[in-house]
Each structure stands twice: as C-alpha cells, then as structure tokens.
Amino acid sequence: MYSNQQKEIALFAKVFGHPARVAILQQLFKMDTCYCGDLSEEIGLAQPTISQHLKELKNLGLIKGTVEGVKVCYCIDNENWSKMKVLLHKFLDQDIPKADCC
Amino acid sequence: MYSNQQKEIALFAKVFGHPARVAILQQLFKMDTCYCGDLSEEIGLAQPTISQHLKELKNLGLIKGTVEGVKVCYCIDNENWSKMKVLLHKFLDQDIPKADCC
DNA sequence: AAAATATATCGTAATATTGCAATGAAACAA
DNA sequence: TTGTTTCATTGCAATATTACGATATATTTT
Incomplete structure (x- = not known):
C-alpha cells in the first residue's frame, strides 16, 4: 500500500512525534554523560516511562545503550542518526521554490 | 513540562508519522494539480480517511485548500513548510561529528 | 427544482500509545 | 549473604489514532 521509503519516513517521524522522546534526544546531544537515570529526573517522567521511550529509540537504532556496572549509558548512534x-532531509527538501498552486 | 520548541517539533513530526500523510504530501509535491479526490484513488484510502488526514495537515498549516467549484484544490503552503x-533541521542537525560516548 | 458530483463531518469499532505502580533482574556494597 | 541501586519488564487504565460507512453540505448540471 505504501512504498518502503514512505513507511521508513513515517517510522522515524513517529518516534520524534512525542515531546518526551524529543527531550531525551536533545539531552543525549547536550550531555557528555548520558546515564538513563538522569533522564528521568531531568525530564520529569517516571523511570519506566523513560525506559519505554528509550526502548523505542533503540529499536529504530537511533541510540544505543552500554551497561556500565549498575547504570546504563545511553547515547546517540551517530552512524544511524546520519542515515536517518x-x-x-530528502523528504523535507523536496520542495522547489514556486508559487502555491492554489 | 516540555519546552515550546520540543512540543512544536513533536507536533510536526507526529503529522509525518503516518505513511498516508507522507504519501499525500509527496503527491502534492509531485503533481501540479492537487485535487483532493485524486488523492483517494492514488493512495487507496477511502475518501473520508483522506479528508481526515488532509484536515490534520491543514491544521498545522502545512497545506491549504481552495474551493474550485465542486472540487477542492489542495497544495503545500510553501511559507509554512519552510518554517517547519x-x-x-535545527533538531536533526544538532549532532556534531564525534565518537559515540559509549 | 431535482439529480449529480465532490468534499466534509459524524459516529463508531478496532487498534495503538502513553504513563505508571508493581515487580523482576543484574551488578555492586557491606 | 543481604541489602542497595539501577534499569527493564509486566499489567493495566486512560487516552489517542485510524479507517470507514452513513450522512450532511455545497456547487454545478440538467
């Protein structure tokens, strides 16, 4: 029904479609350390909720987590982020400057 | 709880988070004429469903529709599209090339 | 005026998402 | 070993989304 490209665009966009996940990603970009527990405090959502959002981001490959003892260090997966x-960009930049058609 | 910027990013991303709306927008970019009815045939969803998706896109200002007799001509709102x-881009390009932190 | 056409809206069923308390699992500390 | 800390998972209630048939509305045609 939809092309693979359309489905992929929608999948990535959907994961950005919740402010909590936007906040998580911005925090991961901002911080050098990126322990999961800090996100819960910083953003103000319960730990299971943050964990759930992190899981979705991880499933899409946008972030990755490394166990460091008791903590888990999350960070952007730069390679996959670039691919995304x-x-x-291809989708957003498909417009060519021209007058609106109506 | 979230910044206005975070909420705005999420709102725009959410509207791209469904392949039907991605398909509609791609079609609007591709076609010169952009009558609503054609979208239903082209994409393969019932007319009320397309109409509903068009409404969401219109609510965000990304498209606009002009009544032309019995038909309605939809098209991208280039000004708002650029703002979006x-x-x-600011969100997607916030990464600086560096090694993953973990 | 009546019929036809194109679109919007309503109502609703099916499904998906979100948030969190409770609990589980794994690593560390005492 | 026992307790503590950190994170993941489960279960569930509340809410949102999606799709579409039925219907309403508006314009044009006959």
Whole structure:
C-alpha cells in the first residue's frame, strides 16, 4: 500500500512525534554523560516511562545503550542518526521554490 | 513540562508519522494539480480517511485548500513548510561529528 | 427544482500509545 | 549473604489514532 521509503519516513517521524522522546534526544546531544537515570529526573517522567521511550529509540537504532556496572549509558548512534537524516532531509527538501498552486 | 520548541517539533513530526500523510504530501509535491479526490484513488484510502488526514495537515498549516467549484484544490503552503523545515533541521542537525560516548 | 458530483463531518469499532505502580533482574556494597 | 541501586519488564487504565460507512453540505448540471 505504501512504498518502503514512505513507511521508513513515517517510522522515524513517529518516534520524534512525542515531546518526551524529543527531550531525551536533545539531552543525549547536550550531555557528555548520558546515564538513563538522569533522564528521568531531568525530564520529569517516571523511570519506566523513560525506559519505554528509550526502548523505542533503540529499536529504530537511533541510540544505543552500554551497561556500565549498575547504570546504563545511553547515547546517540551517530552512524544511524546520519542515515536517518539523509532520509528525512530528502523528504523535507523536496520542495522547489514556486508559487502555491492554489 | 516540555519546552515550546520540543512540543512544536513533536507536533510536526507526529503529522509525518503516518505513511498516508507522507504519501499525500509527496503527491502534492509531485503533481501540479492537487485535487483532493485524486488523492483517494492514488493512495487507496477511502475518501473520508483522506479528508481526515488532509484536515490534520491543514491544521498545522502545512497545506491549504481552495474551493474550485465542486472540487477542492489542495497544495503545500510553501511559507509554512519552510518554517517547519527550519525547526526540524535545527533538531536533526544538532549532532556534531564525534565518537559515540559509549 | 431535482439529480449529480465532490468534499466534509459524524459516529463508531478496532487498534495503538502513553504513563505508571508493581515487580523482576543484574551488578555492586557491606 | 543481604541489602542497595539501577534499569527493564509486566499489567493495566486512560487516552489517542485510524479507517470507514452513513450522512450532511455545497456547487454545478440538467
């Protein structure tokens, strides 16, 4: 029904479609350390909720987590983030400057 | 709880988070004429469903529709599309090339 | 005026998402 | 070993989304 490209764009966009996940990603970009527990405090959602959002981001490959003792260090997966950017830029930049048709 | 910027990013991303709306937008970019009814046939969803998706896109200002007799001509709102692009690019491009932290 | 066409809206069923308390699991500390 | 800390998972209630048939509305045609 939809092309693979359309489905991929929608999948990535959907994961950005919740402010909690936007906040998580911005925090991961901002911080050098990126322990999961800090996100819960910083953002103000319960730990299971954060964990659930992290899981979705991880499933799409946008972040990765490394166990460090009792803690888990999360961070952006730069390679996959770049791939996602190419896809979304292609979608966002498909407009050619011209007058609106109506 | 979230910044206005975070909420705005999420709102725009959410509307791209469904393949039907991605398909509609791609079609609007591709076609010169952009009558609503054609979208239903082209994409393969019932007319009320397309109409509903168009409404969401219109509510965010990304498209606009002009009544032309019995038909309605939809098209991208280039000005708002550009504004949205600035916002999303800022979000997508916040990464600085560096090694993953973990 | 009546019929036809194109779109919007309503109502509703099916499904998905969100948030969190409770609990489980794994690593560390005492 | 026992307790503590950190994170993941489960279960569930509340809410949102999606799709579409039925219907309403508006315009054009006959």
